[in-house]
Amino acid sequence: MDDKNKILEDMESINLGNLNTIEFDLVLPRMGEHGSMISWISSDTRFLKRNGKVIQPRHGMGKRVVTLTGVFELGSYKMTKEYTVTIMEENDSFEVRDLMPIIVHAQVNETFYLPNSAVITTANDLKLSHTIDWEGKEACCFEEPGIYQIRGHLLQSNFPVSAKIIVHRTYQKPLLYKERNCISCEGNVALLPSSFLQAMRRKVDALCEIDDDQMLYNFRMNAQLDLHNAQPMIGWDTVDSKLRGHTTGHYLSALALCYRETKEKKILNKIQYMIEELGKCQDAISHIEGYHEGYLGGIEESQYDALENFAHYPEIWAPYYSLHKILAGLLDCYQYTYIEKAKQIAERLGKWVVNRLSDIDKASLKRMWGIYIAGEYGGMNESLAQLYQLTGDIRFLQTAMKFDNDRLMVPLQQDVDALCWIHVNQHIPQVIGALKIFEGSHQEKYYTIAKRFWDFVVEAHTYTNGSIGEGEIFHEPYAIASMIDDNTGETCASYNMLKLTKELFSYEPKVKYMDYYERCMVNHILATQIQDIPEASTYFFPLEPGSKKSYTDENSCCHGTGLENHFKYSEAIYFANKDDVYINLFVSSVLNFDKQDVSVDMKVKEECPEDIHIKFIGAKKCKLHIRVPYWHRGDILVTINGVLQKTIIEDGYIVMDQLWENTEIHVQYHCSYFIEETPDRSDIISIHYGPYVLAVISQSQEYIQYQIQDIEKQISKQPQELKFYDLVNRVELLPLFQIDQHSYHVYVKKG
Structure with a gap:
């Protein structure tokens, strides 16, 4: 190799690790494997020195994004490579106002371990999970029943902690014999032509290469x-x-x-x-x-x-x-x-x-x-x-x-949202694992942990497109408008949230799970692919004004889940048990489910997602459940074999139990325009058409002042296409999954 190619090889081989959430000094090499001399330039030496030393911003200043430039020199050649480094702010030197009681049940002559975390409430009313120092007394064993007390203190603090230990002569952990209500029909579903099938086929081609x-x-x-x-x-x-x-x-x-x-x-x-x-x-x-x-x-x-x-x-x-x-x-x-x-x-x-x-x-x-x-x-x-x-x-x-991770699980067992400041995708898979442990052990706490986690995340930590996390971190509950930037919505997190959602639905087929699943799958996962580079995917999904999607194929965590994502569209469309079939997602597809001797052929036009045509074939009677989506407004029209039916809705699903072979079903919802306000700022809104989050196409890096007169009348949709134009604000809008190289605004400011 000549000197130029040696530099290129050295640039390719240098790996500085995950630079998205830095809280420690970087190790910066001074020489490449092929002899390049490397020097480093920081765009902001207040936070990152040229030798890799990191100075975290004080708490309250916010994180800092620094451009680190590597200068590679060999012979007469000199080349540069930029790295984006996100330096996290220091943890709050918070004042503890209160601590939730710690109560542990145990059995005589059995060794048990005290929880190493407790839920604290800070002076500014934050709920946090904080580590306890029991001074080496984590392992305990009592020979007699009774009530005992063990003392410790919060780590890096003198704040006292005590645990109440109730020792029983015999004690069994609470069990919950809950079986799955239904199972996914994955593996029995074929996608029909749609954007979902196109995304999958692009990824098939990428895998083959x-x-x-x-x-x-x-x-x-x-x-x-x-x-x-x-x-x-x-x-x-x-x-x-x-x-x-x-x-x-x-x-x-x-x-x-x-x-x-x-x-x-x-x-x-x-x-x-x-x-x-x-x-x-x-x-x-x-x-x-x-x-x-x-x-x-x-x-x-x-x-x-x-x-x-x-x-x-x-x-x-x-x-x-x-x-x-x-x-x-x-x-x-x-x-x-x-x-x-x-x-x-x-x-x-x-x-x-x-x-x-x-x-x-x-x-x-x-x-x-x-x-x-x-x-x-x-x-x-x-x-x-x-x-x-x-x-x-x-x-x-x-x-x-x-x-088992006490920092995550102890607050959830106490029904407290203490997710603030913990890493998002580090913990979602742990909750999926808890649910899988429950399947084998029936220990109630594991199911409780999974349900409560999902509820907390979807209720208080989710952006309008279903994505989660800013800078890979959970923040305060309902802090959405204050956390809109270019490091929102890690793709890995949505991958795992959908996995958790699907598992929870199999135990309790509730409409809320599939409402979230649809929102996230359509507006985040489907939108992570770039048409011209099928092997690439997004890491973050930027939501700040004037954002552009950034794609990578560098073998990051999100590139890994990105290899899988587009083969999972069929997983939650249909669920079934011996008596019921659930249609959850309106994606054109065919189900052939031999276990039930059931066939479903569903056709949905993406530009007209409210119009659902279903051909149902069943060798025996079963109850069909068709989800009523969160975006529907008004009356529902249902016909069976051309005859108008009385619509029966149970638990958020249209229910039909008089179905025979070759039944033709037509369901007509109303696909309306609507806005959603962020929970922490009513003037920061997102715009929706049915299941689609609509983004305003604009290069402006300031919030667009968006006038709302009559949202249903002021937006015009092109026939047979998902292209929209706001006649009042004079802007073009597109669903997120159709945005490729555009600059866009997912959130706008109500004018």
């Missing part, structure tokens, strides 16, 4: 196997990244989901190749010094050693997060292809986790999971609970419970 050997690069390197002349991975999976391997896990899941949807032979061949080669890597790694039987990963096992010694980022990144993606990918491959080898590899890897955590006390585990970034573990609890369901080995379920 991915080099499997490149996806295996880090695993083969770790296993000391031949690299098959593959190119190294980029982004968060470069050879010097401490998260390498996570994208390969997402790739496995994407392939599995793609095969479920398409049954394409080429995709199955890729799955078979990946599974076979990963099996070889697992076999080889198990014989290398420093590794233990069953381990499989793109990172060294020593990262897990460091976590057990409470190492922080960037010494390590998030080893169990990366591991979860691999384990989840293997389980997805087995679920949708029944390749036994995938299950065998997953089971060996699961046993490695069981053995790894078996001798670590609970207090240390809680401390590990509480370490920011380094302790992030994705949905390890979910995957282990899945392994229990597959194998019946109770050790997997017991180990899944070892991932």
Whole structure:
């Protein structure tokens, strides 16, 4: 290589980690692998020094976005590369006003652990989850029944804490024997022509172009196997990244989901190749010094050693997060292809986790999971609970419970929204895992945690398009207008919220779950793809005035979930049990559900989403439930075989129970225009047409003053198209999923 290409290689290989939520000094290399000399320039040395030292803004000043420029020089060549660094403000030096009582029930002669977090109320009325120092007394055991008290204090504070311990002669944790009410008809649904099918087909093409050997690069390197002349991975999976391997896990899941949807032979061949080669890597790694039987990963096992010694980022990144993606990918491959080898590899890897955590006390585990970034573990609890369901080995379920995170779960058990200042996507998968643990254990607390979390998030932390989080962080409840910027709506968070929503619906088929699902799927997930670059997806979904979507294919977390997202559109359209079929989402599709001997053919024009045509074929009587969407206004017209029907609505669904073979159903809703105010500022609004969030097309970086006279009359829609024009404000509007390279305003200011 000449000097120029050496610089380009060095620029590609440099990985500074996740720069979106920085609270610590950066490690800035001074020389590249190919000899480039590197110097660094900061756009704001008040917060980021040229040597990587970070000075966080004081609490109340807000985060700071700094441009860090790397200057690469070799020979006569000099080139630059910019990195965007988001530096978080310092935590509040808050005054504690109150603390929720801590009551623990226990049984005599059984060791239990005190919660390591408590819900505090600050002087300015914030509810926060804060760590407790029990002064080494986390593990407790009492020989006699009675009421005891243990004292401690809040970490980094002298504020006193006490726990009331009620010791029973016999005590059983409350159980809830709640079974699933219905199941998703996923795998039995074929999408018909629509924007959803187009997005899926683009992603099929992108998957087919991915080099499997490149996806295996880090695993083969770790296993000391031949690299098959593959190119190294980029982004968060470069050879010097401490998260390498996570994208390969997402790739496995994407392939599995793609095969479920398409049954394409080429995709199955890729799955078979990946599974076979990963099996070889697992076999080889198990014989290398420093590794233990069953381990499989793109990172060294020593990262897990460091976590057990409470190492922080960037010494390590998030080893169990990366591991979860691999384990989840293997389980997805087995679920949708029944390749036994995938299950065998997953089971060996699961046993490695069981053995790894078996001798670590609970207090240390809680401390590990509480370490920011380094302790992030994705949905390890979910995957282990899945392994229990597959194998019946109770050790997997017991180990899944070892991932319980008190900072998240204690407030939820007390029915308190204390999500403020915690990382969004670090915690949603933990809640999904709690629900999966409930499925195996029936312990009531896990179901309660999942339900309350969903309610808090959707009620108080969700933007108008269904997305969540600003700068990857939860903020105060109902703080929406005050948190509108370019780092809103992490795509990973919506991916996981939809997954949680679907799971909760299967237990309780409530219309609120599918109202949220539709809003988020249509206005965030479908809008994350760029038409000309099918392999790319969004990380954040910017909502500030004059935003433009920014796309990436650098193997970030959101690129990983982006590989999967567009194969999941069929998952929540239909649910069923032995007596009922639910139509939840109005996406043109065909359901052939052999378990029920039911067929549904649904056609919906996107430009006319209120007009639903359904052909229902059932060999036996069953009750059909058709969701009444949140955006409907006025009367509903329903005909069966051309005959007008009396509309019966139960729990937010049109209900029909007199259906026969070849029943033709037509449902006519009213697709109206309406506005939604933000909860913290009534003058900041979003504009909607039926299920679609409409964005104003404008390059202005100030809020548009939006005059509202009669919203139904002032907006004109082009026939047979989703293009809109406001005659009063003289602006063009488009649904978010149709915006590609436009500058847009999701929120406007009421004039």
